[in-house]
Amino acid sequence: MKINIVFLKSEKDFTKKQKQKIRDIVRGGCKDTAKLLGIKEPVINFTIYPFNKNYVGGFAQAKDFINISIPRKGFSEDYLRSTVYHEMHHVKRGYVGYAEKISLLESLFVEGSATVFALEQVPEYVPKWSKYSKKMLDKWLPDVEKEKHKTGYSHDEWFFGAKGKPFQLGYKLGVYFVRRIQKNYPDIKQEALVNKSAKDLLKMADL
Numbered sequence: 001m002k003i004n005i006v007f008l009k010s011e012k013d014f015t016k017k018q019k020q021k022i023r024d025i026v027r028g029g030c031k032d033t034a035k036l037l038g039i040k041e042p043v044i045n046f047t048i049y050p051f052n053k054n055y056v057g058g059f060a061q062a063k064d065f066i067n068i069s070i071p072r073k074g075f076s077e078d079y080l081r082s083t084v085y086h087e088m089h090h091v092k093r094g095y096v097g098y099a100e101k102i103s104l105l106e107s108l109f110v111e112g113s114a115t116v117f118a119l120e121q122v123p124e125y126v127p128k129w130s131k132y133s134k135k136m137l138d139k140w141l142p143d144v145e146k147e148k149h150k151t152g153y154s155h156d157e158w159f160f161g162a163k164g165k166p167f168q169l170g171y172k173l174g175v176y177f178v179r180r181i182q183k184n185y186p187d188i189k190q191e192a193l194v195n196k197s198a199k200d201l202l203k204m205a206d207l
Helices: 016-037 077-093 104-121 134-147 155-160 169-184 198-205
Strands: 002-007 043-051 057-062 065-071
Touching (some): 016 104, 065 077, 104 198
Parallel strands (some): 002 043
16 A cells, blocks of 8 residues: 655644654554555545644545644644544545435444544544533434434534534444444454444444
8 A cells, every 4th residue: 555645835834853753653553554444445645734723633535535634833643643543444434525425323333433443543542522421322312313314414413513412422422332332242343343334333232
């Protein structure tokens, strides 16, 4: 697999030392995920953009293209490493671009699986969107049941807090579903789940 890493030009760029560290983390995570999940893409392209936010943003735009935005003022290496694993998981599953005609349930499982996979590879970084409470589950699981097969659901509502839903709700629910699978199948690995359909995952979660 060939890995291309391109730093997009910006008014204030990363230092040479930062760029080398970013290259090492991205390349290492990419190679490791490809080995773990059996990714066969001949080329994976990464674009790296420095921005003024306080988080690392990742987006798998195609099966061979991932964009990562990184705070120019400094960043957590574990956070960046986790992001690479998360987005590479999406590449393996084919959850790239804006994933048209995909059900809410499929999106929940995909994001939950990618989050748990990243947690297993980088346990030092525990994202806020991996945590859920019983109160949250009791409130929102009935709504999932109503919309789980809907392909026209609002991604902004379920994942980014639009129209009164909690921010990152979909990620948290997805992690909960994956944790249920792990409870029912304690020896199962994420590598074994990555190719399963939402229907199979739902059955395994016993929901």
